[in-house]
Amino acid sequence: MFLPEGSQDEIGTIVANRSKVFETFRRTAEQRNYTEISTPLVEYAETFTNEKVGMKLQNMLKWFDARGQIEVLRPDWTTSIARALSQKPFRQYKWAYQGSIFRQETPGLESRQVGIEIVDLPAILGESECLFFANDFFGRLGLEAVMVELGHAGIFEELVARLELPAGQVDRLRGAMHDKRKDEVYGIARTGGNKKIAEELAALVDAYGPFQMIETYLERWKGEPELSEKLKHIQKLGETLFSIGMEDVIIDLGRVKNLPYYTGILFRGFLKKTGTSCFSGGRYDKLYEQFNRNTTAVGIAFDADILAEQLDRAGNREKICIIANEETLADAEKLRSTYSSSIVDIRFEKPQKGEFSTVLRFTNKHGKWEAEEI
Ligand SMILES: N[C@@H](Cc1c[nH]c[nH+]1)C(=O)O
Numbered sequence: 001m002f003l004p005e006g007s008q009d010e011i012g013t014i015v016a017n018r019s020k021v022f023e024t025f026r027r028t029a030e031q032r033n034y035t036e037i038s039t040p041l042v043e044y045a046e047t048f049t050n051e052k053v054g055m056k057l058q059n060m061l062k063w064f065d066a067r068g069q070i071e072v073l074r075p076d077w078t079t080s081i082a083r084a085l086s087q088k089p090f091r092q093y094k095w096a097y098q099g100s101i102f103r104q105e106t107p108g109l110e111s112r113q114v115g116i117e118i119v120d121l122p123a124i125l126g127e128s129e130c131l132f133f134a135n136d137f138f139g140r141l142g143l144e145a146v147m148v149e150l151g152h153a154g155i156f157e158e159l160v161a162r163l164e165l166p167a168g169q170v171d172r173l174r175g176a177m178h179d180k181r182k183d184e185v186y187g188i189a190r191t192g193g194n195k196k197i198a199e200e201l202a203a204l205v206d207a208y209g210p211f212q213m214i215e216t217y218l219e220r221w222k223g224e225p226e227l228s229e230k231l232k233h234i235q236k237l238g239e240t241l242f243s244i245g246m247e248d249v250i251i252d253l254g255r256v257k258n259l260p261y262y263t264g265i266l267f268r269g270f271l272k273k274t275g276t277s278c279f280s281g282g283r284y285d286k287l288y289e290q291f292n293r294n295t296t297a298v299g300i301a302f303d304a305d306i307l308a309e310q311l312d313r314a315g316n317r318e319k320i321c322i323i324a325n326e327e328t329l330a331d332a333e334k335l336r337s338t339y340s341s342s343i344v345d346i347r348f349e350k351p352q353k354g355e356f357s358t359v360l361r362f363t364n365k366h367g368k369w370e371a372e373e374i
Pocket of ligand 1: 033076077078079115116259280281282283285294298299301
């Protein structure tokens with residue numbers, strides 16, 4: 001009644017766990033030499049809808065400002081950071097951010113991300129860093145069961161460019177590929193005038209799974225330097241991950257870009273238990289061209305809401321209640337400081353059963369107040 005559909009208040013554990021995700025993220029970023037960046041929540045729609053970015057206005061939360069310009073609630077961090085970094089010359093390469101994004105298709109409209117963007121570093125260094133960061137961050141959060149999926153936006157785009165398809169059909173084909181609807185992929189691709197490429201695209205629908213599958217495709221695309229080069233790139237990155245003990249790596253060679261700006265490697269993370277996606281990112285070297293900057297750029301955004309849901313209840317620590325009165329309030333506060341790693345609450349009344357693991361009460365013994373467990 002008082003909130004728009006989808007918006008919600010939250011209390012307790014979920015809020016605490018999200019703060020833990022934010023804090024852990026900041027610590028990870030700081031120790032890996034990132035600089036924090038924040039951009040405004042309200043931006044011009046044009047920043048996201050222009051030709052180089054290509055995001056769809058219909059998916060944004062928007063309104064007109066007094067001069068008739070369309071403003072939006074930030075739908076994407078990567079693009080607004082590119083805008084911000086292009087306005088001044090910076091010497092830093094590694095940027096970290098945390099906060100909300102708003103997309104019409106997101107349930108509740110708002111979702112919270114923590115993420116990194118790496119600008120101007122050699123490709124394999126930036127890409128490995130994104131995934132090393134993920135590994136480090138998950139380790140600190142105590143989340144180990146995460147599967148990394150590698151793909152490459154250029155594989156699908158390279159094959160599609162060899163067909164003669166109008167832009168609208170390419171979008172439809174990308175959608176069918178994304179949903180792994182093989183017959184539809186073949187059907188649309190077949191109208192592009194090249195049966196072999198249509199078959200190749202249809203086969204890509206099934207080209208996901210164990211990392212070793214890359215060998216099969218290297219063999220299959222032996223005479224295709226553009227495609228082989230992309231496979232070798234995925235292979236190199238995967239092997240770097242294996243070398244630091246990240247073993248849960250799979251590939252999806254039929255993966256298509258989920259945001260229009262991706263140009264190269266794509267990564268996603270899935271929780272092994274539920275299959276839920278918990279991070280997404282990739283290379284987007286062309287995004288900075290709109291600001292006349294020729295650079296390399298890669299990044300990754302973690303879904304802070306999903307990660308927060310995975311953490312243990314914040315109340316796993318010992319909970320102590322000290323029952324005091326007006327006279328013993330100061331003593332109770334001093335006593336609290338001796339339990340620095342527990343959750344300690346002071347009450348005047350006895351708490352409900354089960355609320356605390358330990359309850360202490362001050363009693364007056366021969367004129368002296370002493371705390372005793374009850
Ligand atoms: N901005 C992307 C993630 C990303 C960060 N850097 C590159 N990609 C997203 O919201 O999915």
